[in-house]
Amino acid sequence: MLKDITIGQYFPGNSVIHRLDARFKIAITAIYIIMVFSAKSFISLGAAFLFFVIAFLLSGISVKLIIKSMKPIIPVIIFTSVLNIFFIDGVTVFELFGIRISDEGLLTSGYMIIRLVSLICGSSLLTYTTSPIILTDAIEQMLKPLSKLRFPAHELAMMMTIALRFIPTLIEETDKIMSAQKARGAELDSGSFTDRAKALIPILIPLFVSSFRRAEELALAMECRCYNGGEGRTKLKTLVSGGKDYAALSLSLLFLALIMIIDLGRVVL
Amino acid sequence: MDKIISAEKLSFYYSDYSDDEAAENENSRVQVFDRLDLEIEKGSFTVILGHNGCGKSTLAKHMNAILLPCGGKMYSAGIDTSETDRLFDIRKHIGMVFQNPDNQIVASVVEEDVAFALENMGVPQDEMRERVDSALKAVGMYEYREHSPSQLSGGQKQRVAIAGIIAMMPDCIVLDEPTAMLDPSGRREVMKTIRRLNKEKGITIVLITHYMDEAAQADRVVVMDKGRIILDDIPQEVFSNVEMLRKVGLDVPQATQLMYMMNKDGFKDADVHIIDAEKCADYLYELLK
Incomplete structure (x- = not known):
């Protein structure tokens, strides 16, 4: 039963996503998370999800794995959406034995489900395509x-x-x-x-x-083995960034801008 | 021949730290060894044998300055181990492999783990790659360089641990019961690797074990009991002292055992200096013919 834990599981591959510099992948995942949380409409959320789908298709990771990564958070999703459905006031859509369901509630829980799902999908794509050791290296370099x-x-x-x-x-x-x-x-x-x-x-x-x-x-x-802290250490493998990393980063920024414009446009209209 | 390790009148004791006054008192000290002398020659393959608690692991820990002598001197690779500022020099020359392979592997990829010592020493990247590859080839684990250690068997993990040490290119490797947690096939793998490193690369080996068949493969066997060296000779001579070894709780190789028993039962030409199965079989064949 304990063998099922998939924390930090990595599936080796040779796709574009696998080959991206881990530091950029972390940054892009962060941007993606900003996208998901700043999106205020279904259209902009859809745009954020589209960004994930592109990355997912390029990575060659199977749909099954993404669904599997969702398993542990299903109770959380159900719990938050139920709370949102029943406890947010708005125009009543449905009423039975004193239990009211409002349009606001449905809408909020809809957003919540999509946000949580996209969040988990995106971050598991990061760990699925990056070996833990490279991920740690990248974190070390970003924090340096x-x-x-x-x-x-x-x-x-x-x-x-x-x-x-x-x-x-x-x-x-x-x-x-x-x-x-x-x-x-x-x-x-x-x-x-x-x-x-x-x-x-x-x-x-x-x-x-x-x-x-x-x-x-x-x-x-x-x-x-002469471990003496971080000073004067060299590395077997160093992270190298190239054109594709900058391209991917620009694409993510483009999507973020697009999402902000969509939402801004809706407010203005 | 040059000496790579030499202990001169080495003394070491543990104190009972639970009581400060007692620590001052000599009676509460647990003496591990008292004025011990030992020299290990460069390029040799020495086995240190002894029953549990005889001080063999403590001695090994003195060899690369994990423990420092309470009295006397310990010279490792020509450096006095009490010179604390040269600690890393000593450890570069004298590598150490422990019993449990799981507890000495640091990284979750084999080659990253082998590179660990080199990363610590600040070896440039190109040279590091070369040394990691050649260390992995030397222990026959090159094909597994991208595996996770958790996918490997005990014997393979121990070979990775050994590769992590030989990547430092030490003159000497001290192995503290490296086969104690392994199954028979893992033990064979590790022993084969150790022997090859000694013969082909000329690395001095100090092997601490309680397996007699492993001791029989060495150039020299040192038997310890209660912190003293009681026997120190080539394996054939050491194992011929069957009664003395029994007294300190040690066995002899099975071939020697058989020879000893036959000798006692009247076969006067049964030679207790026979330690390997092959020679033993030859003798029996001659006898039965």
């Missing part, structure tokens, strides 16, 4: 100017690298501990909510203990 203000850019990136490296190891370990506790009669899947929460304690404690041990050994191994 801040290190002059004593912001720990290298340390942050190192922590992310190690965290990503240990996700599969710790998942495997959790599975092992769970089986071991089940073999000794622990009931993990039955009982009330509090019972199940309590049953997690004998899993979390050994997991923490072993993580501390791992951390100590890893620190030792890193020291043995």
